[in-house]
Amino acid sequence: DIQMTQSPASLSASLGETVTIECRASEDIYNGLAWYQQKPGKSPQLLIYNANSLHTGVPSRFSGSGSGTQYSLKINSLQSEDVASYFCQQYYDYPWTFGGGTKLELK
Amino acid sequence: EVQLVESGGGLVQPGRSMKLSCAASGFTFSSFPMAWVRQAPTKGLEWVATISTSGGSTYYRDSVKGRFTISRDNAKSTLYLQMNSLRSEDTATYYCTRDYSSYIYGWFAYWGQGTLVTVSS
Numbered sequence: 001d002i003q004m005t006q007s008p009a010s011l012s013a014s015l016g017e018t019v020t021i022e023c024r025a026s027e028d029i030y031n032g033l034a035w036y037q038q039k040p041g042k043s044p045q046l047l048i049y050n051a052n053s054l055h056t057g058v059p060s061r062f063s064g065s066g067s068g069t070q071y072s073l074k075i076n077s078l079q080s081e082d083v084a085s086y087f088c089q090q091y092y093d094y095p096w097t098f099g100g101g102t103k104l105e106l107k
Numbered sequence: 108e109v110q111l112v113e114s115g116g117g118l119v120q121p122g123r124s125m126k127l128s129c130a131a132s133g134f135t136f137s138s139f140p141m142a143w144v145r146q147a148p149t150k151g152l153e154w155v156a157t158i159s160t161s162g163g164s165t166y167y168r169d170s171v172k173g174r175f176t177i178s179r180d181n182a183k184s185t186l187y188l189q190m191n192s193l194r195s196e197d198t199a200t201y202y203c204t205r206d207y208s209s210y211i212y213g214w215f216a217y218w219g220q221g222t223l224v225t226v227s228s
Contacts, residue, residue, distance in 0.1 A: 034214035036152075043202055043218040044144075044152065055216065087152055091213025095168040098152040 002026050002090050006099035012107045019075045021102045023088035028068050032092030035064055035073045038101075039084045047086075048073065080106065109133040109217045111203045116222030119193055129186040129203030129219055136184035137161075140206040143177060143188050144215060145199035155201070156188065160209060170196075193226045200224075 003026040013019045023033065031051040036044040046055045048064035051071055061076040075082055083106055088099040115127040127143070142157040156177040157166045165177050176189040186203055200223050204215035 032213065036215075043221055044215070045218065046214060046216050049207065049212070049214040049216075089152070089154075089214065094166055096154040096213055098154070100151050 001095055002029060002093055002097055004088055004090055004097050004099040006086075006088055006102050008102060009100065010103045010105070012105045013078050014107045015078055015080065017078045019078055019082075019104065021073045021075075021086050021088075021104075023066075023071045023073070023099050025069045025071070025090055029090045029092035031067060032090055033064070033066070033071050034089045034091065035062075036087045036089065037082075037084045038087065044087065075104075078106075109205065111205065111217060111219035113201065113203050113219045113222035116201065116224045118225045118227065120228050121194060121226055123193055124189070124191045125193060125224060126190070127188040127201055127203075127222060127224070129188075131184045131186065131203075131205070134205070136179075137181035138209050140209075140211045141177075141179060141186045142204045142206065142215060143186075144202045144204050144218075145197075146202070146221075147196075147199045150199075153199070157206075157211060157213075158186070159211060164211075190224070193224075195226050198224060198226045 005024045007022045033051045035048040038044040052064045063074045086102045110132045112130045119125045143155040158177045174192045178187045200221040202221045203219040205217040207216045
């Protein structure tokens with residue numbers, strides 16, 4: 001199975017700050033990567049697919065980048081509604097696997 | 108608006124069976140692959156199974172292969188997950204998800220609210 005390692009596990013940032021979350025795959029996943037946001041008590045929501053494509057309705061302050069085994073999610077100008085957990089997921093190969101998550105809090 | 112509404116969760120004893128349902132609306136159900144994703148309490152996400160638009164192709168993670176069966180009824184716009192020989196490690200919130208398009212791309216574009224399955228004696 002492809003292992004997905006996210007860092008950091010938790011993150012504290014201020015409003016208006018730029019935040020970056022990293023995701024490393026155990027092998028090349030050829031941009032087969034998605035990012036999800038999960039607010040407390042809610043179901044996950046798709047943010048990014050194909051490593052850098054923004055899902056419909058997702059604010060443009062979210063962006064994805066990377067290639068090979070290294071990927072990142074960037075949030076520009078952090079808003080209060082961005083407090084959530086974030087997960088990466090590879091779909092290059094079965095079984096599709098998720099990272100362990102990054103919990104983002106406000107400082 | 109895409110809506111996915113799961114039902115059928117609850118408390119079940121180890122070794123017993125349970126069937127989850129997911130009622131879909133707001134899109135042409137028969138045109139999209141569907142999947143189940145689960146999340147153990149305070150844990151991360153885990154893909155469980157995927158089914159093609161016709162139901163002719165199914166895919167499972169190893170830990171549920173032979174015990175779980177994903178199926179769909181396109182006439183009723185409903186997705187199912189039959190879970191047999193349940194184990195304590197199957198305890199999780201189970202989410203019904205829809206793929207992005209008619210092809211199995213692998214990312215989960217829409218999610219239901221989830222239904223909690225607790226396996227305990």
